[in-house]
Amino acid sequence: VEKPAGSEGLSADNPYANDPPRSPILIPSSRAPFNAEPPALLLAENFLTPNDLFYIRNHLPVPDIDPRKYSLEVQGSQKTAVLDLSGLRKGFKKKSVAAVVMCAGNRRSEMVRIKSVKGLNWGAAAIGNANWAGATLNDVLKHSGIDLEGTEKKHLVFEGMDKGPEGSVYGASIPIEMARSLKDEIVIAYEMNGEPIPRDHGYPVRVIIPGIVGARQVKWLNKIYLSDEESECHWQRRDYKGFNSSIDWHNVDFDSSVAIMQLPVISAICDPPEGTELEEGSDEVTLRGYAWSGGGRGIVRVDVSADGGKTWQNAELKPNGQSPYRAWAWTLWEATIPIPEGKAGDVELVCKAVDVSYNVQPDSVEGIWNLRGVLSNAWHRIKVTVPPSSG
Amino acid sequence: VEKPAGSEGLSADNPYANDPPRSPILIPSSRAPFNAEPPALLLAENFLTPNDLFYIRNHLPVPDIDPRKYSLEVQGSQKTAVLDLSGLRKGFKKKSVAAVVMCAGNRRSEMVRIKSVKGLNWGAAAIGNANWAGATLNDVLKHSGIDLEGTEKKHLVFEGMDKGPEGSVYGASIPIEMARSLKDEIVIAYEMNGEPIPRDHGYPVRVIIPGIVGARQVKWLNKIYLSDEESECHWQRRDYKGFNSSIDWHNVDFDSSVAIMQLPVISAICDPPEGTELEEGSDEVTLRGYAWSGGGRGIVRVDVSADGGKTWQNAELKPNGQSPYRAWAWTLWEATIPIPEGKAGDVELVCKAVDVSYNVQPDSVEGIWNLRGVLSNAWHRIKVTVPPSSG
Numbered sequence A, B: 001v002e003k004p005a006g007s008e009g010l011s012a013d014n015p016y017a018n019d020p021p022r023s024p025i026l027i028p029s030s031r032a033p034f035n036a037e038p039p040a041l042l043l044a045e046n047f048l049t050p051n052d053l054f055y056i057r058n059h060l061p062v063p064d065i066d067p068r069k070y071s072l073e074v075q076g077s078q079k080t081a082v083l084d085l086s087g088l089r090k091g092f093k094k095k096s097v098a099a100v101v102m103c104a105g106n107r108r109s110e111m112v113r114i115k116s117v118k119g120l121n122w123g124a125a126a127i128g129n130a131n132w133a134g135a136t137l138n139d140v141l142k143h144s145g146i147d148l149e150g151t152e153k154k155h156l157v158f159e160g161m162d163k164g165p166e167g168s169v170y171g172a173s174i175p176i177e178m179a180r181s182l183k184d185e186i187v188i189a190y191e192m193n194g195e196p197i198p199r200d201h202g203y204p205v206r207v208i209i210p211g212i213v214g215a216r217q218v219k220w221l222n223k224i225y226l227s228d229e230e231s232e233c234h235w236q237r238r239d240y241k242g243f244n245s246s247i248d249w250h251n252v253d254f255d256s257s258v259a260i261m262q263l264p265v266i267s268a269i270c271d272p273p274e275g276t277e278l279e280e281g282s283d284e285v286t287l288r289g290y291a292w293s294g295g296g297r298g299i300v301r302v303d304v305s306a307d308g309g310k311t312w313q314n315a316e317l318k319p320n321g322q323s324p325y326r327a328w329a330w331t332l333w334e335a336t337i338p339i340p341e342g343k344a345g346d347v348e349l350v351c352k353a354v355d356v357s358y359n360v361q362p363d364s365v366e367g368i369w370n371l372r373g374v375l376s377n378a379w380h381r382i383k384v385t386v387p388p389s390s391g
Ligand SMILES: [Mo]
Pocket: A057, A102, A103, A104, A105, A214, A215
């Protein structure tokens, strides 16, 4: 970890000047706010992504919170409960959940190749899998006198401590029925992989909502409350929604689409990296990568191809200890496949995953292109080259 | 309803001779066992598919059950509870659920065009949506002394009264965690759209498990029990599983794949039917159809195209009163789209749906082809013709 990568050349009154130091291994997609992903190759190495390799997605400057002064407000209709960090740590049973957090824009760079989109140019590593620990939403709401089962309110809202230039705060909400069904699995988290959550990931407290998009898993958590309305935050109402490929900025109506929550099935080849030159005369190649689906849907199959998708072979799925309908963590996989004869030169490697609901990834990026470049889960295709054997 | 369609030319000792009468509107895909679907056009007319238009999927001869002698055995570890029909009707609160039942092989005929598969040649109408009523699984299990929450068993098994020539009975099972999460929505049903369930659909009692494949929703329900093992039935272990397109009968290993439960997102154009000749000089066309996804995932968007998928328009979704994460019923939709200029002649109409988890249908049949022709949920494409205006 080195000097703050986001702070280079920033003056002290720049709101990003106080951003934390970051690992130089991360590949930035923007500096202020700071956004970065690790080399995808490293993701396939660890079931739990190390904290300093976990992709960083900030919408605003990173708050610098004194843990002794931190408090979480939980607003009920009658009263507001205030919890400090030590109250969260000591007042509730500690719950751990191994869960993926993924940016809606992961793999966006593949959409950009079709037609330009608005958003950070993410590769395939705007995703990570960590072990999150904290108090359950259910325990915190009960303690605060909020009746999740009985309420007539339709949304559970989360607000962060990160603020935009005009004072607007980051926020998000989830449908009340999602809060109910996940109440014992949503974690008001203060640990990431056994350590305090790093500043970039929400220190001291963020919410982890397994199976859904990262954008709703509010960092630097400030408030939780019930509401008749969705969060009014820009990123809930005017962003992170899907549209068909004929909708562009001249005809988009954000109110016509639903906020992204559970994500669709996705996978990616992490190893070998795009453009790798394999060993001279290689007649097979070993692929490694990840696969995951939203909504707790476990991965049941990953297919790989070394001929651009004409023929397929099952990858070996590494056991992850997850239950098939509550699989919040990803599945890492590996496959060694023959390179088709006479294919010296360019070889197209492809992977696609299937979840327990037999949802599959779409074949092409064209069919799912959208103006914000989100939900980019087509078959993952990379090119490698095989120099002909000189023997 | 006319003379038994399945019984034509069958002698009295033929096991199918006693099959029930069927509507002549149904289009059979096999006679013995009897399997049939309605013209797809009719599906788009009714949110609740009328009983005599509901597709019929029989694996074996249809049992002829005297309702006064009917009994359901619910086997616990200590004792077996026996429920008769009047006990089911009067002893428990009546629960109604509007839910799709779909055959895993719906739209199989599109796979056959790529490469032959084993299975009935279904069009796009091996699906229906009905209002099912009966006792909840939870109530029946509680009454019978089965502790769904506490059990260590891994599967809940259902057995039918339909028997094969060697005496083997139809059966299926679901993972115990699915039984738990759906315990108040799984219905031990004795009514279909307000009437006794017709013989072809399981008279007098079948199980309805919303959001999953028809094959597990055992008809003529005879027994329910917990087990350490999946149902040993052929259709659970050696059929109704997905494989990649490079697996065929010479290299298939049924043990390597998981039994189909929740189905992936699907849609179809019901109107106009394939091959329709539109009005001379038509400059637009109205499409109607259905969309649905397994696991209770509501439909959030249906895209339609009149240029084979180059440009898309949102269809209008007809409100169905379902909650987005417990949407067991289908969504009917309608769209009027311009026919691209200069397109007189053949026009390719396409639809594709998106569910609340932003799962999409795959672009091509090639990518999902499998030896049994199940899970055929690619973009639905039909051809219509537009004679040029003679004016
Ligand atoms: Mo994101």
